[in-house]
Structures are given as structure tokens and as C-alpha cells.
Amino acid sequence: MSEAPKIAPWSTYxxxxxxxxxxAPRLVLVLLGSLIAxxxxxxxxxxxxxxxxxxxxxxxxxxxxxxxxxxxxxxVGGFAVNALVSYRYVSLSAQMLFDMRVALLRHLQRLSxxxxxxxxxxxxMSRLNSDVSDVQRVAGDTLLSVLxxxxxxxxxxxxxxxxxWKLFLVGTVLVPFAVVSFLHFQRRMTDLTQQMRExxxxxxxxxxxxILGMRTVNALGAExxxxxxxxxxxxxxxxxxxxxxxxxxxxxxxxGTIVTASSAAVILYGGKQIIDGTMxxxxxxxxxxxxxxxxxxxxxxxxxxxxLATARVALARIFELFDTAPEVTEAEKPWxxxxxxxxxxxxxxxxxxxxxRVLRDATLAIPAGSLTAIIGASGAGKSTLxxxxxxxxxxxxxxxxxxxxxxxxxxxTDLRARVLLVDQAPFLFNxxxxxxxxxxxxxxxxxxxxxxxxAAGLDPLIARLPExxxxxxxxxxxxxxxxxxxxxAIARALLRQPDVLILDEPTAALDEVTxxxxxxxxxxxxxxxxxxxxxxxxxxxxxxxxxxxxEKGKARREPQVTxxx
Numbered sequence: 001m002s003e004a005p006k007i008a009p010w011s012t013y014x015x016x017x018x019x020x021x022x023x024a025p026r027l028v029l030v031l032l033g034s035l036i037a038x039x040x041x042x043x044x045x046x047x048x049x050x051x052x053x054x055x056x057x058x059x060x061x062x063x064x065x066x067x068x069x070x071x072x073x074x075x076v077g078g079f080a081v082n083a084l085v086s087y088r089y090v091s092l093s094a095q096m097l098f099d100m101r102v103a104l105l106r107h108l109q110r111l112s113x114x115x116x117x118x119x120x121x122x123x124x125m126s127r128l129n130s131d132v133s134d135v136q137r138v139a140g141d142t143l144l145s146v147l148x149x150x151x152x153x154x155x156x157x158x159x160x161x162x163x164x165w166k167l168f169l170v171g172t173v174l175v176p177f178a179v180v181s182f183l184h185f186q187r188r189m190t191d192l193t194q195q196m197r198e199x200x201x202x203x204x205x206x207x208x209x210x211i212l213g214m215r216t217v218n219a220l221g222a223e224x225x226x227x228x229x230x231x232x233x234x235x236x237x238x239x240x241x242x243x244x245x246x247x248x249x250x251x252x253x254x255x256g257t258i259v260t261a262s263s264a265a266v267i268l269y270g271g272k273q274i275i276d277g278t279m280x281x282x283x284x285x286x287x288x289x290x291x292x293x294x295x296x297x298x299x300x301x302x303x304x305x306x307x308l309a310t311a312r313v314a315l316a317r318i319f320e321l322f323d324t325a326p327e328v329t330e331a332e333k334p335w336x337x338x339x340x341x342x343x344x345x346x347x348x349x350x351x352x353x354x355x356x357r358v359l360r361d362a363t364l365a366i367p368a369g370s371l372t373a374i375i376g377a378s379g380a381g382k383s384t385l386x387x388x389x390x391x392x393x394x395x396x397x398x399x400x401x402x403x404x405x406x407x408x409x410x411x412x413t414d415l416r417a418r419v420l421l422v423d424q425a426p427f428l429f430n431x432x433x434x435x436x437x438x439x440x441x442x443x444x445x446x447x448x449x450x451x452x453x454x455a456a457g458l459d460p461l462i463a464r465l466p467e468x469x470x471x472x473x474x475x476x477x478x479x480x481x482x483x484x485x486x487x488x489a490i491a492r493a494l495l496r497q498p499d500v501l502i503l504d505e506p507t508a509a510l511d512e513v514t515x516x517x518x519x520x521x522x523x524x525x526x527x528x529x530x531x532x533x534x535x536x537x538x539x540x541x542x543x544x545x546x547x548x549x550x551e552k553g554k555a556r557r558e559p560q561v562t563x564x565x
Contacts, residue, residue, distance in 0.1 A: 023096055030092070156293055199236050372547070455525035494526065
């Protein structure tokens with residue numbers, strides 16, 4: 001389980017600059033448009049003052065017509081500019097957040113399998129979906145609202161000071177109390193938002209575990225147990241949600257009530273000035289309009305601050321992923337992978353997972369073009385050797401080389417295009433068999449796919465399926481057997497025509513006859529490739545040109561191979 005990230009400071013928003021920078025010039029134009037729209041909106045109360053003082057009270061029809069036309073122009077113009085600004089800003093923010101999603105996905109692609117083994121799936125999906133969506137919502141709506149409300153607030157304050165500075169003081173005397181009240185509840189909202197995220201992630205992780213392990217749940221008759229676990233997790237989520245709802249209401253309602261109370265003072269003081277003849281009716285109407293519109297941005301800004309605080313929690317969770325350093329990094333100037341002409345060599349390799357040492361000073365050689373079997377007890381480090389060969393991991397000590405070139409000096413893209421690993425439990429996408437075989441090979445023809453399927457021993461399966469290669473594999477390939485899934489994964493690898501193919505227990509779910517067919521098909525499909533088979537089956541090892549036995553992380557000589565630890 002991952003630890004809950006700390007709530008980030010407000011300065012976290014500065015980290016959005018790399019994604020904001022490419023769009024900065026266009027955002028400046030949006031800012032200018034927002035200024036124009038705010039100016040047109042601020043002009044309307046002043047036009048109302050002119051209408052009352054210069055047209056209605058003086059009974060001037062011509063002036064009334066001109067002022068009405070001016071009001072219509074300001075209203076329509078403000079609407080049009082606001083619509084254009086909003087559309088353009090949402091478009092830019094969506095592009096910016098798309099860039100951020102892609103950058104996060106690219107970063108996650110660089111993390112090692114150990115990261116995904118220790119990080120909760122539900123929590124990870126919550127960050128990728130809910131948290132990034134929250135940031136997108138704030139970027140697409142809240143930030144523009146903050147900008148427009150701040151501009152309108154500043155303009156309203158300026159107009160009220162110009163109309164009557166004493167009345168302005170009367171109308172705003174309670175605002176500081178509202179702000180203090182809001183800040184108190186806002187801090188509580190930030191804490192509850194963090195708790196809400198974590199409780200939601202708990203539910204997501206529990207559901208992911210339950211669904212992925214449904215076969216085990218049913219086999220053990222543990223349906224009631226799982227329902228109870230879900231009820232406890234849901235109870236914690238609902239309790240936090242109710243506390244958050246109450247705090248959210250108080251965050252907006254109490255400060256709003258305090259600020260609205262100042263309207264009565266404006267009416268009393270302003271009305272007294274009209275009675276005394278020191279203020280015109282039009283000026284008071286304009287002032288009350290500005291004052292009413294002043295309260296709106298104050299309340300809106302207080303509410304928007306809560307949204308920004310929510311997004312701040314989301315950003316903290318997103319940037320925790322960005323701050324997770326990859327275990328494997330590419331050299332500053334990587335070399336292309338040379339032709340595998342001599343050997344793949346492990347020289348003094350030591351590897352451990354946490355405190356557990358898996359390999360210790362392992363030294364072995366795999367001749368180019370050979371079929372080499374790696375055998376050994378469970379936990380001896382066989383799969384770790386495979387992860388090292390494709391650089392999912394780097395050795396703690398020692399080196400892995402191809403013809404004397406350290407893998408750490410090679411291009412990762414080049415390495416993983418020509419050195420392929422088929423895992424012990426390969427993953428299939430919820431697509432057709434053909435689409436799974438041709439994954440990441442959009443240029444593959446139907447003949448290429450069929451040939452790879454045949455080489456992997458899939459002909460009997462394809463022949464008995466009504467839809468053949470077009471048959472869907474189901475979620476994670478569970479519509480097929482384990483052996484069928486493995487052969488599809490082998491076909492997917494064969495289609496790439498790698499120089500080195502590593503198979504982790506490729507025939508664990510196959511009978512002996514099918515096992516031999518697959519092994520022979522591999523050699524026919526890749527006659528010059530280096531084949532490395534990790535297996536516990538003696539029959540498959542007997543078909544190999546060389547055998548390496550691992551015992552407690554040490555490589556031991558077998559008759560077919562020269563290796564030492």
C-alpha cells in the first residue's frame with residue numbers, strides 16, 4: 001500500500017509551468033479578451049446611472065434612446081467576448097492537460113515492475129482518472145473564473161470609490177469577517193478532501209482486488225466476507241463525504257450571509273444621502289449595482305479557492321507519481337544495439353529485491369544463436385535474469401553485456417525492439433486474437449499474423465473457433481486457457497522477429513506434445529535468433545543447446561554450457 005501524499009503547498013501550481021509555457025502567448029490573448037469583457041460588464045451600472053440622472057429624471061427621450069443603444073451594445077458585446085474567451089480558454093486548457101496526461105503516462109512507462117508490484121492498482125487508477133480530471137476541471141473553468149472575478153472585483157471597487165468612498169467603507173466593513181470565516185472552513189475542507197481521496201482509493205483498490213480475484217472468492221465461498229470488507233470501506237468513505245458536505249456548506253453559506261448583511265447598511269446610508277441631497281438617485285442605483293456585483297465575485301472567489309484547494313490535493317497526488325524516479329534510465333548518448341554475433345554475458349551480477357538477495361556474483365555466458373535453457377528452483381533468480389536482459393531492472397553490482405557492450409550504454413528503444421521477453425503470465429488486451437498478436441505492429445498483414453500464430457502452435461485453436469483469429473480474448477484474455485494465452489503471447493513476439501527471445505516458463509500450461517511443437521516452431525520461425533527459455537521442465541531443457549542451472553542466485557555448470565558463479 002502506498003503512503004498518503006502530503007498536502008502540497010500553494011506553490012505546487014508553479015510546477016504546471018512546463019505544460020503551460022507552450023500556450024502562454026495564446027493565454028495572453030485570452031487575458032486581454034477577459035479584460036475587454038470585464039470592462040464592458042463594468043460599464044453597465046454606469047450606463048444605468050446616466051439613464052436615470054440624464055434621461056429619466058430630465059425626461060429626455062433622445063438621450064434615453066442613445067443610452068438604451070449604448071446599454072444594448074455593452075451587453076451584447078460583453079456576452080460575445082465572454083463566450084469567445086471561455087471557448088478559447090477551455091480549448092487551450094484541454095490541450096495543456098492532454099500534454100500532462102501524456103507526460104504522466106510516459107513517465108509511468110519508464111517505471112520498473114517493482115513499482116507496480118508495490119503500488120495499489122485502485123490508488124493508481126484514482127490518480128490517473130479522478131485527480132487528473134479534477135485538475136482539468138479547475139484548469140478549464142475555475143482558473144478563468146478566478147481571473148474574471150478578480151478583474152471584476154478590482155473594477156467594482158474602483159467604481160465605488162469614485163462614486164462615494166464613504167459609502168464604500170460602509171458597504172465593505174463586514175468583508176474581513178467573512179474572509180476569516182471562509183479561511184477557517186477552507187483549511188478544514190483541504191484536510192477532508194485529502195481524506196476523501198484516500199478513502200476513495202481504498203474502495204477502488206478493494207474492488208480491483210475482488211474483481212481480479214473473483215475466481216478465488218467464489219472457490220473459497222468468501223462472498224459474504226468480501227461484502228463485509230466493502231461495507232467497512234464504504235462506511236469510511238460515506239462518513240468522510242458527509243463531514244466534507246457539511247463543511248462545504250458552511251464554507252460558502254456563513255461568509256456569504258455575513259457579507260450580504262452589509263447591503264442593508266448601504267441602503268440606509270445611501271438613502272440618507274439622497275434625502276440630504278448629497279447623492280443622486282442614479283448614483284445610488286449604480287453604487288448598489290456595483291455593491292451587489294462586488295459581493296458576487298467575493299463569494300465566488302471564496303468558493304473558487306475551495307476548488308483550487310481540492311485541485312491542490314489532486315496535484316500533490318499526481319506529482320508524487322512524477323517524483324517517483326525510474327530505476328532504469330537511458331544513457332545520455334545511447335549506442336544502437338550491435339548485431340548479436342558472439343554472446344550475451346552476465347559478469348559478477350548481484351541483484352536483490354529489498355533486503356532479499358536474488359543473485360550473488362553470478363557469471364554466465366549465453367552463446368549467440370543458441371537455444372539456452374535456464375533452470376533452477378523457485379526463487380533462484382531465473383525471472384530476474386530475464387528482467388535484467390530487457391532492462392526492467394539494472395544490476396546492483398556487475399554488468400550484463402551483448403558482445404562486450406553494457407546494456408546500460410544501449411538505446412532502450414533499440415534494446416526492447418530486438419530483445420523481447422514473454423512473461424510467465426502474459427497480458428492480453430480485450431481485443432481479437434489477431435489484434436493481440438499484432439499489438440504495436442500496425443503494419444502487420446493478415447498473412448504475417450497467421451504465420452506467427454502457426455509458428456506458436458495456435459493452428460488447432462484457430463481451426464476450432466468459429467471466428468478464427470477474429471475471436472475476442474476477453475478481459476485480460478480470460479476467455480482462453482492459460483496455455484492458449486501463452487501461445488498468443490509467443491506469436492506476438494515472433495511477429496516482431498527479435499534477435500533475442502526470452503521465454504519465461506513458455507510451456508508451463510502445455511502438454512508434452514504441444515510443448516515440443518512450440519519449441520520446434522520457435523526455431524523454425526527464428527532460425528538465427530538467440531532463444532533463452534526459463535523452465536522447470538527437464539524435457540524442454542533436453543532440447544536446448546546449452547543449460548544453465550541457478551542455485552540460490554549462483555550459476556552452476558551443466559554439461560552443455562560453460563558457466564560459473
